[in-house]
Amino acid sequence: MAKSSFSFKTDSWLVKRKKYHEIGGKALAFVCAAVVIILTLALVYFISTKGLAAFFINKVSFKEFFLSTQWWPDRPPIEGGPKVGALPFIIGSLAVSMLAVLVSAPLSILVAVFMVEIAPAWGQRILQPAIELLAGIPSVVYGYVGLILLVPFIRDYIGGNGFSVLAGFLVLAVMILPTIISVSTDSLRSLPRQWKEAAFALGSTHWQVIRLVLLPAARSGIITGIVLGLARAFGEALAVQMVIGNTRKIPTSILDPVMTLTSAITMDMGYTTTGSLWNNTLWTMSLILLGLSFFFILTIKIVSKRG
Amino acid sequence: MNAWLANRIALCLFWLGAGLVLILLLGLLFFILLEGIRVISWDFLTLPAATTRSGGGIGPQIFNSFYLLILTMLMTIPLGLLAGIYMAEYAKKGPLIELIRLSIETLTSLPSIVVGLFGLLLFVNYTGWGYSLMAGALTLTVINLPMMVRISEEAIQGVFPDLREASLALGATRWQTIWRIMIPAALPALVTGIIITSGRVFGEAAALLYTAGMSSPALDFTNWNIFSSASPLNPFRPAETLAVHIWKVNAEAIIPDVKRVANGSAAVLILIVLIFNLLARWLGHYINRKLTAV
Numbered sequence: 001m002a003k004s005s006f007s008f009k010t011d012s013w014l015v016k017r018k019k020y021h022e023i024g025g026k027a028l029a030f031v032c033a034a035v036v037i038i039l040t041l042a043l044v045y046f047i048s049t050k051g052l053a054a055f056f057i058n059k060v061s062f063k064e065f066f067l068s069t070q071w072w073p074d075r076p077p078i079e080g081g082p083k084v085g086a087l088p089f090i091i092g093s094l095a096v097s098m099l100a101v102l103v104s105a106p107l108s109i110l111v112a113v114f115m116v117e118i119a120p121a122w123g124q125r126i127l128q129p130a131i132e133l134l135a136g137i138p139s140v141v142y143g144y145v146g147l148i149l150l151v152p153f154i155r156d157y158i159g160g161n162g163f164s165v166l167a168g169f170l171v172l173a174v175m176i177l178p179t180i181i182s183v184s185t186d187s188l189r190s191l192p193r194q195w196k197e198a199a200f201a202l203g204s205t206h207w208q209v210i211r212l213v214l215l216p217a218a219r220s221g222i223i224t225g226i227v228l229g230l231a232r233a234f235g236e237a238l239a240v241q242m243v244i245g246n247t248r249k250i251p252t253s254i255l256d257p258v259m260t261l262t263s264a265i266t267m268d269m270g271y272t273t274t275g276s277l278w279n280n281t282l283w284t285m286s287l288i289l290l291g292l293s294f295f296f297i298l299t300i301k302i303v304s305k306r307g
Numbered sequence: 308m309n310a311w312l313a314n315r316i317a318l319c320l321f322w323l324g325a326g327l328v329l330i331l332l333l334g335l336l337f338f339i340l341l342e343g344i345r346v347i348s349w350d351f352l353t354l355p356a357a358t359t360r361s362g363g364g365i366g367p368q369i370f371n372s373f374y375l376l377i378l379t380m381l382m383t384i385p386l387g388l389l390a391g392i393y394m395a396e397y398a399k400k401g402p403l404i405e406l407i408r409l410s411i412e413t414l415t416s417l418p419s420i421v422v423g424l425f426g427l428l429l430f431v432n433y434t435g436w437g438y439s440l441m442a443g444a445l446t447l448t449v450i451n452l453p454m455m456v457r458i459s460e461e462a463i464q465g466v467f468p469d470l471r472e473a474s475l476a477l478g479a480t481r482w483q484t485i486w487r488i489m490i491p492a493a494l495p496a497l498v499t500g501i502i503i504t505s506g507r508v509f510g511e512a513a514a515l516l517y518t519a520g521m522s523s524p525a526l527d528f529t530n531w532n533i534f535s536s537a538s539p540l541n542p543f544r545p546a547e548t549l550a551v552h553i554w555k556v557n558a559e560a561i562i563p564d565v566k567r568v569a570n571g572s573a574a575v576l577i578l579i580v581l582i583f584n585l586l587a588r589w590l591g592h593y594i595n596r597k598l599t600a601v
Contacts, residue, residue: 041410110324119325133332137336206318208314211317235421236418269517
């Protein structure tokens with residue numbers, strides 16, 4: 001009698017322990033998932049409050065910041081300053097990243113189609129790891145190679161002093177190749193085989209199958225890849241900063257030096273004091289970057305929903 | 308005939324494009340390695356960086372990179388793994404999981420310089436630590452957490468579902484099933500993912516400029532007291548990593564042999580990333596073989 005009640009007790013103790021582990025484990029996992037949300041909210045909150053300070057505390061007008069090209073944040077009021085028109089940086093960022101995508105996207109799609117459709121087995125065995133490797137190369141290394149190869153080449157053979165929009169977008173174009181290639185490849189690989197086979201059976205050539213069946217079907221995946229590439233190009237800081245020369249003027253040719261939002265933040269954040277007008281406008285620039293990444297996410301969501 | 312010709316031309320173009328990209332990549336890689344390997348010597352790998360003279364090395368920078376990687380991973384792996392477990396095993400469809408996914412997407416797509424500024428605000432200024440390894444590691448955790456959550460979620464979901472059901476049917480709790488069945492079975496994918504993430508931590512620079520800082524104090528590698536400011540292990544000292552060093556010497560160094568130091572650093576960085584990549588593949592295969600070939 002006594003023995004059986006003892007075994008009943010251990011049993012319930014075991015069951016209880018299991019139950020506590022189960023509840024505790026689930027709670028722990030939940031807390032960690034919640035950390036991801038809290039971090040994101042905190043980030044958005046902090047960058048937004050700091051980023052809006054220039055407008056609400058320093059009373060900079062939206063019009064001046066977004067539309068003026070006069071950037072003299074340290075000029076004393078007697079000389080008509082300070083002026084904080086960030087338009088040159090915004091245009092610089094847009095120009096460099098869009099041109100990079102323009103160069104990179106067609107090439108990436110070529111490579112993606114080649115890998116999925118055309119390459120013999122040995123070609124895939126070389127290309128796949130090569131592209132993964134390329135994705136792993138740190139961006140400063142891209143910037144550095146641009147600095148010692150591309151900049152002198154442009155200076156000697158094309159014109160200007162080498163530090164230019166051209167150097168910037170070429171470095172970025174190479175950098176975003178793996179992003180666009182891998183997303184497009186995934187999307188092409190996921191298409192049902194039957195579509196291709198049906199098109200072949202109807203007598204299409206390989207090129208017709210690719211152009212009329214596969215590429216349209218994989219369109220949303222390819223666009224997603226391109227948007228991700230654009231986002232990466234827009235947000236890249238150091239690789240670009242190293243090769244674009246960083247002058248505060250709107251470039252008139254692709255051989256002119258230029259400055260981007262990211263390079264302005266990189267260069268000036270360390271030299272300005274917290275809370276000053278100049279410093280606050282740098283936070284506004286990071287708020288623009290934050291807003292744009294939301295815009296890119298939204299674009300991808302809309303594109304993938306439409307299919 | 309016309310379609311045939313178009314087909315020929317198009318196929319040639321595809322070969323050309325792929326060949327161009329491949330040559331570009333391999334050229335890039337060999338260029339960095341060839342330029343850099345001449346520089347690499349024992350002295351270069353161990354000496355501290357010089358401030359005005361030539362002949363400096365990158366010893367502390369290499370150490371800082373690895374130490375920062377370890378600190379980051381100590382935070383990223385448990386947090387990301389548990390959050391991944393929640394996503395794969397516990398979460399039900401609903402607004403909460405959508406919010407988590409949106410957060411992950413947001414953090415993934417943010418430029419690293421913006422995360423770096425967040426780190427500057429929160430981990431450098433607010434905590435009062437100043438530029439420090441700890442601030443750098445926390446910032447890198449913010450960057451890597453979404454990747455880690457995704458890796459663990461996908462690794463767990465990739466496990467054959469019968470295993471889970473069999474375990475639950477035998478009376479195991481969910482928690483037991485996760486740790487005794489699912490995680491071991493997901494280990495190859497987890498290990499590969501973690502090493503690839505580590506490679507990214509190693510190359511990150513923009514987020515570290517204003518968190519871990521751009522300077523390295525004089526380190527005494529015989530001093531292992533974690534609280535001493537000269538100790539390499541002190542997590543609250545500023546620490547310039549290898550990737551930051553490449554940027555820094557090009558941007559503002561006044562040493563006469565900038566090119567030598569930068570070439571060497573780039574080659575070392577690329578070699579380490581290459582090793583991480585190969586290790587990830589090999590270790591994934593190895594664990595897979597160990598687990599399945601019973």
